[in-house]
Amino acid sequence: MESAYELHLDNPVKDANWFSKISFSYLIPLLRKAKAKNLEVGDLYNTPKDCESCELGYQLEKRSQAKISEAKGKELRLAICLCELFGLEYFGWGIMLFVYTMLNNVLPLVLASLIRQFSQRADTSEMYLTSAALVLLALANNTLHHHCICGMLRTGIKIRASISTLVYRKIIRLNQNVLGRSTSSGQIINLLSNDLCRIDTMLLHMHTFWILPIQVVIICYLIWRQVGISTLAGVLSMTIFSVPVQGYLSKLTGRLRLKIAEKTDKRVKMMTEIVSGIQVIKMYTWEKPFENLIHFIRKSEVNELTKSSYLNGFYNSCMVFLDRLSLFTTIVCYVLLGNSLTPDKVFSMGQLFNFLQLQAAVHYPMAVTSTSQCWVSLKRLEQFLALEEKEESRIQKCNKGELSLSSVSASWTKVVPTLKHITLHLKPGSLCAIVGPVGAGKSSIIQVLLGELPFSSGTTKVGGDISYASQQPWLFSATARQNIIFGLPYDRKRYNKVVKVCALKKDFMQFPYGDHTVVGDRGASLSGGQRARINLARAVYRQASIYLLDDPLSAVDAHVGKHLFSECIYKYLRGKLRILVTHQLQFLMKADVVIVVNRGEIEAVGTYNELSSQNLDFSKLLKLQEEDNENVDDDDDIGIRRNSVRSSTRSTSSIDSTSDICDVKQFDDNETDTVKHQVKSPLKEYIMASSDNFLIFSLFVVLILSQGMCSGNDYWVAYWC
Numbered sequence: 198m199e200s201a202y203e204l205h206l207d208n209p210v211k212d213a214n215w216f217s218k219i220s221f222s223y224l225i226p227l228l229r230k231a232k233a234k235n236l237e238v239g240d241l242y243n244t245p246k247d248c249e250s251c252e253l254g255y256q257l258e259k260r261s262q263a264k265i266s267e268a269k270g271k272e273l274r275l276a277i278c279l280c281e282l283f284g285l286e287y288f289g290w291g292i293m294l295f296v297y298t299m300l301n302n303v304l305p306l307v308l309a310s311l312i313r314q315f316s317q318r319a320d321t322s323e324m325y326l327t328s329a330a331l332v333l334l335a336l337a338n339n340t341l342h343h344h345c346i347c348g349m350l351r352t353g354i355k356i357r358a359s360i361s362t363l364v365y366r367k368i369i370r371l372n373q374n375v376l377g378r379s380t381s382s383g384q385i386i387n388l389l390s391n392d393l394c395r396i397d398t399m400l401l402h403m404h405t406f407w408i409l410p411i412q413v414v415i416i417c418y419l420i421w422r423q424v425g426i427s428t429l430a431g432v433l434s435m436t437i438f439s440v441p442v443q444g445y446l447s448k449l450t451g452r453l454r455l456k457i458a459e460k461t462d463k464r465v466k467m468m469t470e471i472v473s474g475i476q477v478i479k480m481y482t483w484e485k486p487f488e489n490l491i492h493f494i495r496k497s498e499v500n501e502l503t504k505s506s507y508l509n510g511f512y513n514s515c516m517v518f519l520d521r522l523s524l525f526t527t528i529v530c531y532v533l534l535g536n537s538l539t540p541d542k543v544f545s546m547g548q549l550f551n552f553l554q555l556q557a558a559v560h561y562p563m564a565v566t567s568t569s570q571c572w573v574s575l576k577r578l579e580q581f582l583a584l585e586e587k588e589e590s591r592i593q594k595c596n597k598g599e600l601s602l603s604s605v606s607a608s609w610t611k612v613v614p615t616l617k618h619i620t621l622h623l624k625p626g627s628l629c630a631i632v633g634p635v636g637a638g639k640s641s642i643i644q645v646l647l648g649e650l651p652f653s654s655g656t657t658k659v660g661g662d663i664s665y666a667s668q669q670p671w672l673f674s675a676t677a678r679q680n681i682i683f684g685l686p687y688d689r690k691r692y693n694k695v696v697k698v699c700a701l702k703k704d705f706m707q708f709p710y711g712d713h714t715v716v717g718d719r720g721a722s723l724s725g726g727q728r729a730r731i732n733l734a735r736a737v738y739r740q741a742s743i744y745l746l747d748d749p750l751s752a753v754d755a756h757v758g759k760h761l762f763s764e765c766i767y768k769y770l771r772g773k774l775r776i777l778v779t780h781q782l783q784f785l786m787k788a789d790v791v792i793v794v795n796r797g798e799i800e801a802v803g804t805y806n807e808l809s810s811q812n813l814d815f816s817k818l819l820k821l822q823e824e825d826n827e828n829v830d831d832d833d834d835i836g837i838r839r840n841s842v843r844s845s846t847r848s849t850s851s852i853d854s855t856s857d858i859c860d861v862k863q864f865d866d867n868e869t870d871t872v873k874h875q876v877k878s879p880l881k882e883y884i885m886a887s888s889d890n891f892l893i894f895s896l897f898v899v900l901i902l903s904q905g906m907c908s909g910n911d912y913w914v915a916y917w918c
């Protein structure tokens with residue numbers, strides 16, 4: 198589908214030469230641009246082919262389905278599917294990381310030989326050669342390391358893209374009953390934002406598990422060559438200090454992560470519900486209690502996050518001096534055994550202990566923590582992917598433009614039947630109006646025809662394509678035009694006609710960029726009536742044999758409603774089978790068939806005249822039944838919900854305008870605007886955001902002190918030697 202943001206710039210890595218690829222210099226133009234101005238979406242490059250979510254999602258879906266059928270319907274093991282799909286690529290980066298780690302071990306040896314040459318006053322040219330080797334090795338190592346990280350992040354992006362696609366596809370297939378009961382939009386957002394990030398982090402550290410033991414053996418051997426048995430003192434002090442602390446802390450972090458994820462789910466769910474019901478909250482002036490509620494939930498989440506940060510801080514502060522502690526114990530042991538120290542031994546050992554500490558006390562715990570966190574996230578994803586899906590459609594085919602329901606019963610929940618023995622046959626080209634009180638089951642009939650509500654008995658036959666306008670207008674963040682054509686090719690003539698019959702011309706003229714104006718998330722920048730008409734226009738623009746229009750006239754005023762009915766539904770869609778759910782009784786006269794639904798059953802079928810001749814008073818019927826419903830269940834919020842939606846979404850839009858839609862090439866982009874107005878110095882803003890200058894100052898002093906102590910340590914060792 199056409200995206201709101203189109204990226205036109207080709208990825209420069211495609212045509213970059215070898216030097217540019219090695220040094221990443223192909224990114225310099227982008228960095229220059231970012232220095233000159235704040236980057237906008239249009240400045241970014243196209244996604245490389247191998248990272249496109251569509252293909253990656255398809256591959257993962259194929260593999261996971263194969264796994265599920267192999268396991269005879271048992272749980273999906275997402276980790277196994279990911280290993281099979283991306284394991285080889287990821288292992289390739291692991292080999293590169295291994296080479297980097299091994300080369301790193303060579304660096305201290307070269308450094309030791311340079312120090313030895315200095316102390317023995319060796320030949321200058323020899324010293325130059327050793328220095329050059331040291332610099333080149335460091336350069337090569339750094340380049341290798343950056344490519345490893347970049348490669349692993351790229352694999353992470355691919356995994357994230359493929360799982361996101363899987364989740365999006367699952368959402369479409371989810372059984373409606375599951376939504377709200379076993380999952381919520383908040384939880385899904387959390388899965389896509391927080392949980393998927395854990396996989397990225399884990400990938401950066403996973404190779405430590407197999408590289409660490411090899412490196413420990415090599416480093417121990419290299420230190421042993423220099424100080425013999427004293428090596429054990431250093432290694433032992435490092436192990437004793439780090440292993441128990443590590444094990445305990447990673448366990449604690451794993452537990453905390455689970456708690457944080459649950460609290461974030463709860464908060465996001467609550468926020469989503471509050472935002473969607475903000476009109477009701479404001480109407481009853483419930484802002485304060487809800488504010489307190491949000492404050493309470495956020496506080497409990499922040500408390501857990503703070504605990505987790507303290508744990509991290511405590512661990513890092515312990516580990517920073519671990520290499521120095523090990524070096525110290527080794528040297529003391531070496532000297533006590535009657536040996537004399539030389540600078541080449543001390544400084545090369547210092548570097549080797551530093552590598553060992555980095556791997557054993559920083560990367561290894563990170564690997565353990567991120568793996569346990571990732572495991573929790575994968576389990577949550579697996580649980581979501583295992584949720585009940587819609588049943589396979591049992592809708593049969595019939596002649597084009599026809600549909601029929603024979604004694605169909607269906608239910609949203611297993612307790613109360615929603616539709617009971619619905620029978621109706623509609624001919625091609627007819628206009629059928631479905632009326633009935635709130636909650637009678639009108640929309641449910643449409644949902645059966647769409648295959649969203651599975652029917653328990655009876656037969657449903659549908660002939661040809663269906664186009665559907667939902668009761669609650671649905672818009673996505675893109676231009677008004679993109680919302681109408683919805684991925685179909687743009688046919689100017691048809692489009693202009695649809696815009697005219699849906700009474701959108703004048704609205705588009707008022708928009709800053711005509712129909713190229715971005716409508717905001719869920720059409721936030723539009724009135725309820727505009728949203729309803731764009732929603733209807735989308736259904737009408739699509740060419741289909743059957744149009745299912747679920748109450749499209751209730752969000753607009755009587756004048757616009759009349760225009761929509763006569764110009765769009767009655768005239769423009771003439772010749773197609775139209776099912777119109779409505780509460781507007783004035784349009785029933787023009788319908789070929791009127792179906793009266795009440796309490797999930799069809800109460801009467803016929804033309805308006807036929808039903809009137811049976812002394813059926815529609816208005817009285819609807820009114821009485823709605824009152825009846827209100828009396829039956831005072832707590833039922835459906836009436837409130839529907840009425841509030843309706844009253845709040847009434848539009849005052851007019852249809853008088855006859856001029857054409859302005860065809861503006863550029864479109865407004867709220868997000869881009871936000872980017873343009875970003876602060877000039879994010880670092881300054883970031884520091885100022887803490888609003889506690891004393892804390893910032895203390896942190897600064899502590900940082901300087903700790904760095905001073907580290908350097909002092911090196912100075913002291915040099916002095917000792």
Ligand SMILES: Nc1ncnc2c1ncn2[C@@H]1O[C@H](COP(=O)(O)OP(=O)(O)OP(=O)(O)O)[C@@H](O)[C@H]1O
Nearest residue numbers: 373609615633634635636637638639640641642839
């Ligand atoms: N997605 C859903 N999940 C669970 N129950 C649902 C769902 N949609 C509708 N229902 C229930 O099915 C019953 C019929 O609802 P339906 O929306 O079909 O009524 P309606 O006649 O279209 O009402 P309205 O005129 O307000 O649109 C109601 O009791 C409603 O609560």
